[in-house]
Amino acid sequence: MADRRVTGERASRGAPATEERNEAGTRPMGDVLVSARGLEVHFPVRSGGALRRTTGVLRAVDGVDLDIRRGETLGLVGESGCGKSTLGNALLRLVEPTGGTVTFDGTDVTGLDRRAMRALRRRAGMVFQDPFASLDPRRTVRQTVSEPLEVHGLRSGRRERAARVAELLELVGLDPAVADRYPHEFSGGQRQRVGIARALAGEPDFLVCDEAIASLDVSVQAQVLNLLRRLQRRLGLTLLFISHDLSAVRHVSDRIAVMYLGRVVEVGPAAAVGSDPKMPYTQALLSAVPVPHPSLERTRQRIVLRGDVPSPANVPSGCRFRTRCPYAFEPCPDVDPALQPVGAPGQLAACHLHGVVGRPVEREEAVPAPAD
Amino acid sequence: MTGAPLPEPAVSPTATEAGVSSTARPPRPRWRQTLGLLARNPTAAVAATVLLLIVLVAVFDEAIAPTGPNEIAVQDRLQPPSLAHPFGTDDLGRDILSRVVLGAAVSLRVGFLAVAFALVVGALIGLLAGYYGRWVDDVLMRLMDILFAFPAVLLAIAVLAVRGPGAGNTALAIGIVYIPVFARVTRASVLGVREEVYVRASRSVGASDLRLLTRHVLPNAAPPIIVQTSISLAFAVLAEAALSFLGLGTQPPNPSWGLMLAEGRGFIDLAWWLAFFPGMAIFLTVLCFNLLGDGLRDVLDPRQRTLMAGSGR
Numbered sequence: 051m052a053d054r055r056v057t058g059e060r061a062s063r064g065a066p067a068t069e070e071r072n073e074a075g076t077r078p079m080g081d082v083l084v085s086a087r088g089l090e091v092h093f094p095v096r097s098g099g100a101l102r103r104t105t106g107v108l109r110a111v112d113g114v115d116l117d118i119r120r121g122e123t124l125g126l127v128g129e130s131g132c133g134k135s136t137l138g139n140a141l142l143r144l145v146e147p148t149g150g151t152v153t154f155d156g157t158d159v160t161g162l163d164r165r166a167m168r169a170l171r172r173r174a175g176m177v178f179q180d181p182f183a184s185l186d187p188r189r190t191v192r193q194t195v196s197e198p199l200e201v202h203g204l205r206s207g208r209r210e211r212a213a214r215v216a217e218l219l220e221l222v223g224l225d226p227a228v229a230d231r232y233p234h235e236f237s238g239g240q241r242q243r244v245g246i247a248r249a250l251a252g253e254p255d256f257l258v259c260d261e262a263i264a265s266l267d268v269s270v271q272a273q274v275l276n277l278l279r280r281l282q283r284r285l286g287l288t289l290l291f292i293s294h295d296l297s298a299v300r301h302v303s304d305r306i307a308v309m310y311l312g313r314v315v316e317v318g319p320a321a322a323v324g325s326d327p328k329m330p331y332t333q334a335l336l337s338a339v340p341v342p343h344p345s346l347e348r349t350r351q352r353i354v355l356r357g358d359v360p361s362p363a364n365v366p367s368g369c370r371f372r373t374r375c376p377y378a379f380e381p382c383p384d385v386d387p388a389l390q391p392v393g394a395p396g397q398l399a400a401c402h403l404h405g406v407v408g409r410p411v412e413r414e415e416a417v418p419a420p421a422d
Numbered sequence: 423m424t425g426a427p428l429p430e431p432a433v434s435p436t437a438t439e440a441g442v443s444s445t446a447r448p449p450r451p452r453w454r455q456t457l458g459l460l461a462r463n464p465t466a467a468v469a470a471t472v473l474l475l476i477v478l479v480a481v482f483d484e485a486i487a488p489t490g491p492n493e494i495a496v497q498d499r500l501q502p503p504s505l506a507h508p509f510g511t512d513d514l515g516r517d518i519l520s521r522v523v524l525g526a527a528v529s530l531r532v533g534f535l536a537v538a539f540a541l542v543v544g545a546l547i548g549l550l551a552g553y554y555g556r557w558v559d560d561v562l563m564r565l566m567d568i569l570f571a572f573p574a575v576l577l578a579i580a581v582l583a584v585r586g587p588g589a590g591n592t593a594l595a596i597g598i599v600y601i602p603v604f605a606r607v608t609r610a611s612v613l614g615v616r617e618e619v620y621v622r623a624s625r626s627v628g629a630s631d632l633r634l635l636t637r638h639v640l641p642n643a644a645p646p647i648i649v650q651t652s653i654s655l656a657f658a659v660l661a662e663a664a665l666s667f668l669g670l671g672t673q674p675p676n677p678s679w680g681l682m683l684a685e686g687r688g689f690i691d692l693a694w695w696l697a698f699f700p701g702m703a704i705f706l707t708v709l710c711f712n713l714l715g716d717g718l719r720d721v722l723d724p725r726q727r728t729l730m731a732g733s734g735r
Contacts, residue, residue: 144626171628183619188641198627245623252627 175249318397466717544604552612
């Protein structure tokens with residue numbers, strides 16, 4: 051594959067970003083299944099009162115370029131509020147993007163009408179964070195799991211649907227005999243398995259796991275994580291694994307993308323991003339992961355970031371990490387950094403430390419980060 | 423430092439976590455559970471039983487009533503309660519017990535029709551306003567505000583003035599008055615349910631708006647609407663009585679509790695039983711609908727439900 055370099059001016063958001071390079075060391079990947087270009091989700095910030103004037107814009111997702119390859123697991127990490135869940139929802143248009151495009155298997159889904167979009171939903175599933183909230187309490191497991199079958203007319207007849215539901219429950223490690231129970235009769239891990247079964251019912255190509263293990267007990271987390279991995283291999287799924295838990299992401303992912311304040315700031319092979327990150331934010335994130343070895347853990351160097359994440363309603367000019375970055379220097383407020391190839395093959399980082407590349411912007415004085 | 427894979431858990435998840443024993447008790451349908459909890463709330467249980475009796479009386483009115491409602495026996499007029507006439511007779515010698523029994527059918531029919539109409543129209547408006555939001559919400563709810571701004575009795579009188587009196591029109595008039603109440607209760611409930619993750623989850627598998635509304639939003643938004651229905655029935659019976667009292671509802675000589683109350687008013691110092699028994703019938707019915715509504719509220723509240731289901735076993 052051609053190695054196109056990101057050049058200085060990435061003038062328009064719609065311009066293709068270069069991300070593609072078949073890196074060595076990972077298993078062979080197919081073409082791109084899901085792709086975002088300049089994806090934006092902006093929410094209007096309204097003042098109270100009867101007139102509801104729009105007083106600002108909250109940039110939850112602000113110009114994300116991301117490619118997810120067929121058959122891979124892409125881990126998406128970042129701290130809470132960085133927009134990773136919104137990004138996952140926007141890729142499936144569960145939250146409407148306000149700008150940019152999402153391409154699914156060659157189709158621009160941002161332009162699809164409601165009917166076409168609903169038909170496409172068979173091919174993309176989602177597993178939600180809280181298994182206590184994501185299952186309708188008034189519907190049995192059977193009703194929940196067979197909903198995609200009914201919606202898309204995949205199995206005609208009660209008997210055939212029952213067989214498929216049993217098959218799906220077995221696939222996720224549940225006893226098919228529990229199909230007629232209500233969600234409140236299950237534990238968190240079991241409910242999450244039901245949620246996974248529902249997401250898989252339409253035989254999707256693409257699965258978004260939005261913090262799918264975050265609200266589970268630690269012992270159950272590992273089980274669900276391994277279940278997802280097994281299913282991914284067995285069914286050839288393409289997985290977007292959204293999590294704030296970097297060690298879980300490293301465990302399951304082929305590649306990792308790091309998000310900060312609505313933007314993907316680093317992406318690359320899991321081994322490279324997980325061991326030798328090129329973006330200071332990723333480095334700080336990584337240094338916070340405990341090492342499961344007593345003596346190594348004692349010598350672990352932590353990079354403690356100053357201050358809080360700026361509000362997505364008031365994003366710093368240029369590099370959005372500069373207000374907390376220990377290495378911030380002259381060009382950071384003036385140039386919005388683009389992703390550029392650094393380090394390992396396939397690794398991209400948006401940081402001026404590796405060469406000032408990006409779109410010049412008007413400098414705004416940074417809001418001082420609150421001191422700790 | 424590199425991403426060393428976590429060790430696979432030694433036990434397979436199928437063996438440990440997935441095993442809900444298949445021999446456990448069969449699931450109990452939710453409405454059965456609701457009835458069970460309601461039965462354990464003594465006030466609501468008594469209220470429901472009394473209401474059931476009143477409805478039975480209304481249904482089998484002609485079989486129960488000792489005489490016809492409009493049988494005049496001038497020689498027996500204004501008789502106090504006695505064995506022959508347990509509730510006494512009125513100024514035309516009509517048996518009050520018979521008229522109360524037959525009036526139950528009139529009052530309850532108007533009440534049920536009115537609430538059914540308000541429920542269907544109001545819940546639909548509230549569902550659309552709450553689910554779609556934006557301009558749909560603004561337009562529909564402002565209309566409801568306008569309807570709500572009229573004093574209830576005035577609005578009902580206006581409807582009856584236009585359409586003429588009679589049982590059907592009385593029900594329509596009361597129904598229109600209660601549309602905004604149901605619209606608001608439904609909208610408020612839908613606003614909460616709409617944001618639930620399971621609604622988004624169903625959308626994520628491709629469910630249509632119609633499916634989301636009928637299979638997920640409405641069933642989960644239903645409890646406050648059910649409570650409102652029970653309480654509105656009480657108000658509707660009262661409203662029918664009030665309109666009949668004013669001469670706009672049921673027309674004489676047909677019996678209705680409100681009309682009998684109005685007719686008995688003139689004899690209150692002479693023959694208390696003319697107004698007392700229909701008044702008691704109204705009081706009892708309204709009280710029971712209210713108590714049942716309170717009981718339903720307790721039972722249908724999911725948090726309290728868990729609490730009670732846990733302690734009651």
